[in-house]
Amino acid sequence: MKFACDEEQSLLADSVRRLLAHDYGFEARREIVTSTTGYSASVWKAFADLGLLGLGIVLEHGGFGGGALACAPVLEAFGEALVVEPYLATVTAAQLVARGGTTAQRETILPRVVEGTLRLAFAQTEPGARYDLAEVSTLARASGGGYVIDGQKCAIVHGSCADLLVVSARTSGQVRDPTGISLFLIDPRANGVTMRSSRTLDGLRIADLSLAGVQVAAEALVGSAGSALPLIESVVDYATALLCAEAVGAIASANAATLDYLKTRRQFGAPIGSFQALQHRMVDMVISHEQVKSMAWLACTSVDSERDEVKRKRMVSAAKVKVAEAARHVSQESVQLHGGMGMSDELKISHTFRRLTMIAQLCGDANHHLERFTHSKR
Amino acid sequence: MDLDYSPDELAFRDLVRTWLRANLPADLRDKVTHYRSLVRDDYLRWQRILAAKGWVAPAWPTEWGGTGWSIMQRHIFEEECGYAGAPPIVPFGLLMCGPVLIKFGSAAQKQHFLPRIYRGDDFWCQGYSEPGSGSDLASLRMAAVRKGDHYVLNGQKIWTTFAHMADWIFCLVRTGAESDRRQDGISFLLVDMKSPGITVRPLVLMDGGHEVNEVFFDEVKVPVANRVHEEGKGWTVAKYLLGHERTNTARLGTSMREFETLKAYAARQRKDGRPLSDDPRFCDQVARLEIELLALSITNLRFLEAIISGRSNGAEASILKIKGTEIQQTLTELMMQAAGPSMQAIASADDTAAADDITGALARRYCNYRKTTIYAGSNEIQRNIIAKQMLGLPS
Numbered sequence: 001m002k003f004a005c006d007e008e009q010s011l012l013a014d015s016v017r018r019l020l021a022h023d024y025g026f027e028a029r030r031e032i033v034t035s036t037t038g039y040s041a042s043v044w045k046a047f048a049d050l051g052l053l054g055l056g057i058v059l060e061h062g063g064f065g066g067g068a069l070a071c072a073p074v075l076e077a078f079g080e081a082l083v084v085e086p087y088l089a090t091v092t093a094a095q096l097v098a099r100g101g102t103t104a105q106r107e108t109i110l111p112r113v114v115e116g117t118l119r120l121a122f123a124q125t126e127p128g129a130r131y132d133l134a135e136v137s138t139l140a141r142a143s144g145g146g147y148v149i150d151g152q153k154c155a156i157v158h159g160s161c162a163d164l165l166v167v168s169a170r171t172s173g174q175v176r177d178p179t180g181i182s183l184f185l186i187d188p189r190a191n192g193v194t195m196r197s198s199r200t201l202d203g204l205r206i207a208d209l210s211l212a213g214v215q216v217a218a219e220a221l222v223g224s225a226g227s228a229l230p231l232i233e234s235v236v237d238y239a240t241a242l243l244c245a246e247a248v249g250a251i252a253s254a255n256a257a258t259l260d261y262l263k264t265r266r267q268f269g270a271p272i273g274s275f276q277a278l279q280h281r282m283v284d285m286v287i288s289h290e291q292v293k294s295m296a297w298l299a300c301t302s303v304d305s306e307r308d309e310v311k312r313k314r315m316v317s318a319a320k321v322k323v324a325e326a327a328r329h330v331s332q333e334s335v336q337l338h339g340g341m342g343m344s345d346e347l348k349i350s351h352t353f354r355r356l357t358m359i360a361q362l363c364g365d366a367n368h369h370l371e372r373f374t375h376s377k378r
Numbered sequence: 379m380d381l382d383y384s385p386d387e388l389a390f391r392d393l394v395r396t397w398l399r400a401n402l403p404a405d406l407r408d409k410v411t412h413y414r415s416l417v418r419d420d421y422l423r424w425q426r427i428l429a430a431k432g433w434v435a436p437a438w439p440t441e442w443g444g445t446g447w448s449i450m451q452r453h454i455f456e457e458e459c460g461y462a463g464a465p466p467i468v469p470f471g472l473l474m475c476g477p478v479l480i481k482f483g484s485a486a487q488k489q490h491f492l493p494r495i496y497r498g499d500d501f502w503c504q505g506y507s508e509p510g511s512g513s514d515l516a517s518l519r520m521a522a523v524r525k526g527d528h529y530v531l532n533g534q535k536i537w538t539t540f541a542h543m544a545d546w547i548f549c550l551v552r553t554g555a556e557s558d559r560r561q562d563g564i565s566f567l568l569v570d571m572k573s574p575g576i577t578v579r580p581l582v583l584m585d586g587g588h589e590v591n592e593v594f595f596d597e598v599k600v601p602v603a604n605r606v607h608e609e610g611k612g613w614t615v616a617k618y619l620l621g622h623e624r625t626n627t628a629r630l631g632t633s634m635r636e637f638e639t640l641k642a643y644a645a646r647q648r649k650d651g652r653p654l655s656d657d658p659r660f661c662d663q664v665a666r667l668e669i670e671l672l673a674l675s676i677t678n679l680r681f682l683e684a685i686i687s688g689r690s691n692g693a694e695a696s697i698l699k700i701k702g703t704e705i706q707q708t709l710t711e712l713m714m715q716a717a718g719p720s721m722q723a724i725a726s727a728d729d730t731a732a733a734d735d736i737t738g739a740l741a742r743r744y745c746n747y748r749k750t751t752i753y754a755g756s757n758e759i760q761r762n763i764i765a766k767q768m769l770g771l772p773s
Contacts, residue, residue, distance in 0.1 A: 003680045004687070259769055274772040279765035286764065287697055294676035318669045374665045 003297055005073050012050070013073035019046055020081040026348055032084060033203035037161055039085045047087065048116025056091055056238075057098060061110035067304035068238055072245035072296065079249025082348070082355055084203045086119050086158035088246070092239040093120035093166045096183060100223035100231045105185065109164070121162035123153040123186075123209050124232065131364040133232050134176050138211060140169035140184060146217045147171075149184060149192075152210055157362075159207030160197035162188060167211070168232060171225045181229050183222035190214055202354040230309070237316045240363040241299035244323045247359050248296045251289045251326060254334040254352045258282065261338055278337060285333050288326040295319035313376045317369035323359070324366035331356035383454070391454050398462040401427055407463040411639070413739035415587060416465055418501060418543040424465040425472070425498040435472050435496055442480060442488075443496045449686055453678075460631025468540065471495040471502035474619050475548050478566070482607040482615055491568070505535040505549035505569070505593060506616070512537075513759050515550070516560045516613065520595065522551035522567060524602070524609075529553070529567065531575075531598040537753075541578045541591040544571050554610050566612035568604040575599075583749075585742040586724070620755065627695065627754060628678050628702035630671070636709045637671060640664065643736065644716045654716060667708050674701045693768035696760035703750040703757065714744040 005013065023043055032040045047053055055071045057063025064070070071091070078087065094113045097105055097120075112118035129135035138151025149169050159165065165186045173180025188195055192214035197207045223231065262273030262282060272278055299319035306312040331353040335342035338349050345351075360366070383391065406424055409416055428434035429443075436452045438444035447455065460466075467473065476495045479488055494500050511518040520533030531551060541547065547569050554563030569576075575598040581590045607615050641664065647654040654660055681694035714721050717737050725738025751757045765771040 003683050004689075259771075262771060271772055276762070276765075279769075279771050280758065280761045282769060282771065283761040283764045286693070286769065287700065290677055290680075290697060291673045291701075294673050294680055297680070298672065298676055315672075318672050321666070321669050322673050370662055370665055373669065374661050 009070065009073050013077055015050055016052070016074050016077040017080075019043075019050065020077060020083065024081045024083060029082060029084065029203075038199070038203075038205040039158070039161055043085055044119075045116055047085065048114070051114075052087070053090065053116055054114035056095060057110050057114050061098075061106060062114040063110070068241040068245070068300035069297075069304055071242055072248075072300050075242045075245035076249035076252075079246035079251075079355075080253045082203070082250070082253075082351055086121070086161055088239060088242055089121045089158040089162070090119050091242070092235060093122040093162075093164075095235045095238055096122060096166045096222060096231065097185075099235065100183060100228065102219075102223070104219065105222060109185075118163050119158070119161055120164050120166060121156050121159045121207075122235075123156045123159060123165050123167040124236075125153060125155045127152055127154050131368040132176065133236060134178050134181065134229055136168050136170050136181050137175045138167070138169040140171050140182060142171070143215070146215060147184065147220070149186070149211045149214045149216065152208070154208045156207045156209055158205055159188075159209060160195055160205050164188070165209070166222065167209075168228065169211075173226075178229050180226050181232070182225045183228045183231070184216055185220045185222060186211070186214060186216060190216070200358065202358045203351065204358075233313070234303070234309075236363060237299075237312060238303045240316050240320055241296070241303045243359055243363050244292070244296035244299045244319050247323045247327055247356065248289070248293050250352055250356050250359065251285075251292055251330045254330050254349060254356065255282075255285050255289055257347075257349050257352070258285065258334045258337050261341070265339075272337075281333055281337065285330050288329050292323055292326045295322040299323075310376050314373050317364075317373040317376070320364055320369040321366050321373060324361070324369070327356040327360040331360075387450055387454060390451050391458060394455055394458045395462070397431070398458060398464065401431070402462055402464050403427075406465055410465055411463040411635070412736050413743055418540075421465055421468050421543075422498045422501065425467070428467075429497050434467075434498075435476060437473075438476060438492075438496075439480060442476075442492050449682055453682055457631030457634075460629060460633075461635045462631075463635060466632075468501070470504045470540070470544075470548070471498075471500065471546075474504060475502050475546075475568070478548070478606060478615055478619050481618060482566075484603075484606075486603070487568075487606065500545040501540070501543050503538055503541045503544035503547045503571075505538060505547045507537045508534060509536050513756055515616070516564070518550055518552060518564065520549065520551045522553050522565060522600070524553065527602050528599045529565075529602065529605070531567075531569070531595040531600060533595050535593040535595075536590075537581070538578075538591045538593045539589055541571070541593050542580060542588065547571055547593065548606075550612050550616055553612075561613035563610050564612035564616070565609050566606045566615040567600050568606065569598065569600050573598050573600065583746065585745040587742070587746060628674060628698040629706065630675055630678060630702070633671060633702070633705050633709060636706075636713075637668065639736070640667075640709060640713050640716065643713065647716055647718060649718075654718075660716070663712055667705065667712065670701070670705050670708070674698070674705060677701070691768050693764040696755075696763045699754065699760050700751075700757045706750050707747050710740070710744040710747040714740040717741075 051064060052074055054063030055066045058065045090113060094110060097109050109118065113120065126135060126137060140147040140149045151169060165188055167184050167186050168181055169184055170180050171182045192212045194210040195207045197205050200206050259282060262278060263271055265272050299316045302312045302315035306315065334349055335353050341347055342349050406420055409420065425434055433445060435443050436445040436447050436455060440446045472495060476492060479491055506515060508518050508520060522529040522531050549567050549569055550564055551567055552563055553565040575596040577594040579592045580588045581592055582588055641655065644655040645653045649657050678698060684690050685694065717740050720737050721741045723738060724742055
């Protein structure tokens with residue numbers, strides 16, 4: 001069976017759901033969201049204990065060596081429970097190190113990620129760059145055997161709680177050149193680093209980063225200089241695939257809540273779910289969910305096993321177009337069918353709405369991916 | 379999509395593909411791919427080629443000529459036939475009446491009718507809808523009164539596809555009074571179209587084509603031996619048959635071929651001195667359609683896997699019908715739009731003069747395909763089914 005989880009994955013997903021049911025209920029989540037750090041150290045440790053942080057890391061660094069498909073059931077469970085922990089941020093940045101880093105970088109960083117003692121974030125986006133991964137103007141000049149880095153990064157998901165940042169910067173070429181982009185490991189406490197953190201609509205944290213004459217050693221360079229774009233693209237596709245899997249869970253949660261509401265809320269002497277106008281809208285939400293399940297599978301299997309880079313990009317983009325549209329459709333309809341209650345901060349559905357709204361735009365919105373789907377050519 | 383098939387399945391697909399390349403007559407393929415009307419002999423010729431190969435009724439039990447293929451192989455076969463441009467299988471005999479007889483027919487009915495259906499000796503049509511009974515099929519009124527060894531039929535059927543080509547019709551008729559359950563008192567009869575008292579009147583559709591008809595029954599005598607299953611149990615038969623009617627409605631093979639036709643056609647049209655296929659707005663529409671096709675292909679395979687492994691939620695066929703027909707309609711719409719002002723001139727339905735130009739067929743086809751979301755249980759009825767069966771919403 002290609003599409004269903006294998007037994008090991010099902011057991012893991014069950015464990016994650018049990019953990020979340022116990023430690024990540026609506027009120028517990030609300031406390032985490034409003035806490036100073038915006039994440040829960042104890043939940044993070046529980047993730048590490050379950051092995052979730054090493055799912056995509058090879059065995060020799062303490063992980064399980066799985067791909068996006070292996071991780072997808074976990075993200076699905078996170079989507080259902082609206083987990084705000086810096087999981088996607090950390091595993092995405094860890095993939096940059098795992099796929100592009102030197103042996104020394106992998107050996108020092110990855111085992112600590114797996115055991116839950118090192119959180120990472122990827123500082124890529126720059127003001128005005130939107131979703132263009134080649135639009136990097138942050139500058140890294142070679143100096144004294146290392147580099148001096150200057151520039152601005154923005155919209156770094158969970159940047160403020162990261163122990164280590166992976167930052168893209170230009171070592172040669174002009175803005176939007178596909179070549180000349182490099183990746184650096186930067187300690188957020190280093191001289192010249194300023195981070196400004198804010199909360200997101202969906203309860204996460206996001207940071208803007210200013211780099212002013214930040215000095216790093218030559219060993220901070222991830223991989224070789226000037227050739228990081230293909231690596232960045234493949235890892236952002238990986239993150240996109242995982243985000244699609246999270247959408248599967250969030251949409252499932254929105255649909256379950258809405259269906260339940262349709263069956264219990266009574267007006268005009270009948271459950272509102274007996275009205276055909278609402279039934280058909282509910283059915284269309286269910287169809288959206290089925291299509292998203294298909295597309296999340298497509299994205300995950302493509303980032304795991306598609307060797308043709310152009311085809312991988314097209315498939316991930318196709319998936320994200322569909323996921324973005326379904327996220328918008330289901331989130332809007334679920335609030336509408338909940339009536340006034342759907343607007344309330346006290347109901348989970350309004351939080352699911354907010355997360356789905358963000359998912360639609362994260363890692364590229366529908367227009368961005370429609371364009372990439374159309375124009376990715378060999 | 380190669381991505382989703384196992385090596386065995388790919389080998390099977392290649393086997394089917396190779397056979398189709400060698401055995402699908404070019405004139406039939408051209409009629410299909412150029413959107414010209416097929417006549418009775420076109421359908422029957424293709425059916426007999428398949429029957430000679432042993433592939434005309436893959437889903438039937440092997441004792442009646444089925445192939446013994448897995449669900450996956452059947453799916454691949456159907457997709458490949460559609461993709462290759464084979465004439466569609468006329469469903470009424472092979473996909474509807476045949477499975478009904480296998481499930482409910484008497485030994486004599488099976489012996490007589492199944493081989494004839496298999497070989498294409500008889501052309502069948504379906505007598506379900508009536509003027510007052512469309513989506514609400516159980517309200518049907520056509521009367522069948524028992525007189526000795528016969529039923530005497532009086533009434534009317536409508537939207538009867540290919541009645542003008544057919545030798546036989548299977549009908550839902552009312553043999554008993556409407557009781558509390560309207561579904562009671564309905565019976566399933568096999569009727570010879572040559573019976574005295576049957577009149578077929580064409581219903582020409584807005585595309586100018588003749589596919590459907592009204593069929594009038596005036597004192598038509600039908601032997602009781604032609605009743606399938608018990609008297610008054612016709613609704614059970616009808617429900618079983620509707621399940622069959624909805625297994626191949628995603629029609630992805632055909633849609634994949636037409637998508638390629640659309641892309642090639644758009645590349646030949648000009649806009650601002652450049653191929654229309656370079657126009658960003660047109661590109662977006664085509665890309666969205668391609669993404670829908672991708673999503674439905676995978677959804678289709680996921681559903682097959684769920685059915686094979688017993689995890690069906692009962693709504694799969696309805697979802698495939700809804701999304702499949704939406705894609706079919708979008709294809710015809712984009713094709714018509716791609717033709718630009720040339721879409722206004724229509725070629726007659728059986729015009730063979732402009733052999734290589736499909737332009738004259740596109741507007742007709744757009745009109746004709748509005749039927750897809752209406753027939754075989756309208757898409758609204760499909761939503762009712764999902765709401766009730768899968769979601770358990772109250773009525």
